[in-house]
Amino acid sequence: MKESNVDVLIIGAGPAGLMASNAFAAAGVNVRVVDKRPSKVAAGQADGIQPRTIEVFQSYGLADRLIREGNQMHFAAFYNPAPGGGITRDGRAPDVTAPTARFPFEVTLHQGAIEAIFIDSMKSNGLQIDRPIVPESIEVSGDDSELNSPDSYPVKVVLRHLDAQEGESGTEVVHAKYVLGADGAHSWVRNAIGFTMDGEQTDYVWGVVDMVPTTDFPDIRNRCAIHSPSGSCMIIPREGDVVRLYLQLSNEDAKEVINAKGRIDRTKWGPDRLLEIAKRSLQPFTISFPKEVEWWTLYIIGQRVASSFSLKERVFIAGDACHTHSPKAGQGMNASMNDSHNLVWKITHVLRGWAHRSLLKTYEFERRKYAQDLINFDKKFSALFSGKPRTEDNQDGVSHEEFLEAFQTFGGFTSGIGIQYLPSPISRVLSENASNIASNLNIGTRMPPQIIIRAADARPFELHDLLPSDTRFKVIVFSGDINELGAQKDRLAHFASAACGEDGVLSRLGVKKLLSGRAQGAAGTVTSRKSWTTVFEVLTVMKGKKETVNYTSVPAEMVSHWSKVFVDDIEIKGINGGKAYESFGIGFEGAVVVVRPDGYIGSVLSLDDVQGLSDYFETFMS
Structure with missing residues (x-):
């Protein structure tokens, strides 16, 4: 064997x-x-x-x-029962309700x-x-x-x-x-x-069908949430001309497809039954399916x-x-x-x-x-989606306003942008003043995007593109204005020596890891004092103007390469950039932001708190 x-x-x-x-x-x-x-x-x-x-x-x-x-999905449309029968559109709204999303759409x-x-x-x-x-x-x-x-x-x-x-x-x-x-x-x-x-199973049974329709429904290329007299329906436009329909089965239909073990028996149904539900749900609009169905299934909503x-x-x-x-x-x-x-x-x-x-x-x-x-x-959202719509005969049903409020309230969660991990060894508040150092950055959330300018050549970069998932921790040093001699430049020089110098925190920890026997195979041989940048990467973002800053103003200990120094200024076209300090809530004294290899903020520190930086990494790296 x-x-x-x-x-x-x-x-x-x-x-x-x-x-x-x-x-x-x-x-x-x-x-x-x-x-x-x-x-x-x-x-x-x-x-x-x-x-x-x-x-x-x-x-x-x-x-x-x-x-x-x-396919990019930018818009969502909401349909509810019309007074005279069928459905009517109650409104449209952005599909993504997360202001800091770099990509404000679904694919x-x-x-x-x-x-x-x-x-x-x-x-x-x-x-x-x-x-x-x-x-x-x-x-x-x-x-x-x-x-x-x-x-x-x-x-x-x-x-x-x-x-x-x-x-x-x-x-x-x-x-x-x-x-x-x-x-x-x-x-x-x-x-x-x-x-x-562990969890529970609901009584809701839904069908899914992928096909290319012919229809006069005006929102077929938008995400749609439809509460119709025939049941709820969701429309998801896909690549090319393909459309996915999620269709709720009635209680009678659900009983027909659920076997004695409480599982779906697909042999009892076929895609034609789902397409008939779609036709009823979209009235007074028409929909037909001239091409063969690409894929279909049935499922019971369960949360476990x-x-x-x-x-x-x-x-x-x-x-x-x-x-x-x-x-x-x-x-x-x-x-x-x-x-x-x-x-x-x-x-x-x-x-x-x-x-x-x-x-x-x-x-x-x-x-x-x-x-x-x-x-x-999901329990709340699926109940709202699968529940009966509010009508003149059913005042206890789900109203459009109630559904839209939930759709927008949960936007940060559904988009993934608002997810925040609880405090742990890798998401730590190490300073009582952390909320003031960078008031708009929340430890445990993903680092927000921003356009910044490379100091050496004025080329604009999206901050996210400087934080690739390459297994390294990124230490972003918002240095403040160091273009002139003064206290801020002295503070940065002290940080550079204490964090990145030969005996600095990052240098010491990084080289120690690379010299360990287990690291040799993965990380290679230590060849210079800058080899610690295999474990950590330091990026500097200065405050100032691209016309006057010099990347050489940043202490050499911090600069692994000229391309790692940036300035928070507007790019040459005068459209993007220049808002990082303001957006992140960072003042003239600057800040140090530790970004985990998965792009989430690990900690926020002042330039003077090198000991805090040491405490953060030594908790799980020692």
């Missing part, structure tokens, strides 16, 4: 598994991904990418293709195309999916010394190759340091390690969260394996991929010896709280 060792084994090549696989491969981690499907998804499944997830794609260099191939693209973006990126880093393969058993060591050893492979997984030829061994054994179960709502990994899915997301910080689950909910707010695939985005850098840091294994506990701490918040939100 074939045996092998791997640092990370990923089981499942859906969105969560591929996000993790691509990120690990880009980080140079020894990773393997297996999937039971013989090929990627061909049609249907998840299809909506929220604004924050587009930012995450951008951080991996994948957003351009996503936006190019997908819709079928799951197979999204998977292809990851698969092609992985290939460029020498990683492919092994298929069709299923896991047969998993065993985690109970020896604490083995579990805590950075060099051990304490997880044993037996895999079976479904395409093994006659006479060949169809099984193999993989010894892994870490395993990620990203194998969907019916997760084999979750069940095998004894985790449960796994009892745990991690076993001994060696086996993790992500995506639908640890949370399920309705697709109405377009959260499923987004939540799944952001689980992986949160976890990958943490495992990578531990594998390299840059962080203690305790860092891995923050994955469940952060993402399980988010999943529970998502379920609580």
Whole structure:
């Protein structure tokens, strides 16, 4: 029987598994991904990418293709019962209600195309999916010394190759340091390690159908929330001319498709029944379907969260394996991929010896709280969506104003922009004055976008593009105005020496990690005192004018390259830029902002608080 060792084994090549696989491969981690499907998804499944997830794609260099191939959804329309029958439009509103979103729209693209973006990126880093393969058993060591050893492979997984030829061994054994179960709502990994899915199932049954319609409905290319006398409906425009319809089944229809075990029996129905519901729901508008349906399904809305997301910080689950909910707010695939985005850098840091294994506990701490918040939100939103509309005969129904208020109130959550992680070792308030240092930056939220100007050549940059997901912590130093000699320049010089000098906090911690035996394979050999920039990256943003600032004014200890110094000024066209200090609430004394490798704010400090900077990193890196 074939045996092998791997640092990370990923089981499942859906969105969560591929996000993790691509990120690990880009980080140079020894990773393997297996999937039971013989090929990627061909049609249907998840299809909506929220604004924050587009930012995450951008951080991996994948957003351009996503936006190019997908459909942009900017507007939402709301329809309710008309007094004389049928439906009427009560209004339109922006689809995204998150003021700081860099991409103020959703992208819709079928799951197979999204998977292809990851698969092609992985290939460029020498990683492919092994298929069709299923896991047969998993065993985690109970020896604490083995579990805590950075060099051990304490997880044993037996895999079976479904395409093994006659006479060949169809099984193999993989010894892994870490395993990620990203194998969907019916997760084999979750069940095998004894985790449960806790929550409840509603009585709402919905159908989904993807097709190219012919219609006189005026908002067919906008996201639509429709409360009709025939039931609720949602319209999601997709790439090309494709449209997705979510259609609520009546109580009588629901009874017809639910079997004795409480599960959907798709053999009782077909897409034609769904299309008939669509025709009734959209009256007085007409809709027909001259082309063949691309994909369809039925589902029951259920809201559940796994009892745990991690076993001994060696086996993790992500995506639908640890949370399920309705697709109405377009959260499923987004939540799944952001689980992986949160976890990958943490495992990578531990594998390299840059962080203690305790860092891995923050994955469940952060993402399980988010999943529970998502379920609580989904209960409210799906109830509003699936509830009967308010009419003259049903004054207790859902009103347009009530639905629109919820749609806009939850905008920060559904877009992903407003998500905030609770305080932890990697999201810490280290100064009582933190809220005054940068009054508009909230620790635990993602770093907002801003246009800043590179000091050396006046080229404008989006701040997000300077914070790629490359596993490094970014330390953004808002230096204030240092163009002239004075107290502010002296403060910056002291910070540069204490943080970045040969005996500085970042230099000391960074070189220490690179010199550790475990870091050599991943990070290379230390060749100069600036090698600490493999672990940390320092960016400086000065206050001043592009016509007069000099990038050479920044102390040399802080400048790993001339391209790392910027000024908060308007770009040459006079349209964008010059608002970073104001938008972030940073005064003339400046600030130091620690940004985690996943783009979330880890801490906010004053220029004088180098000890706080040391305390932040040494908590989990010592």
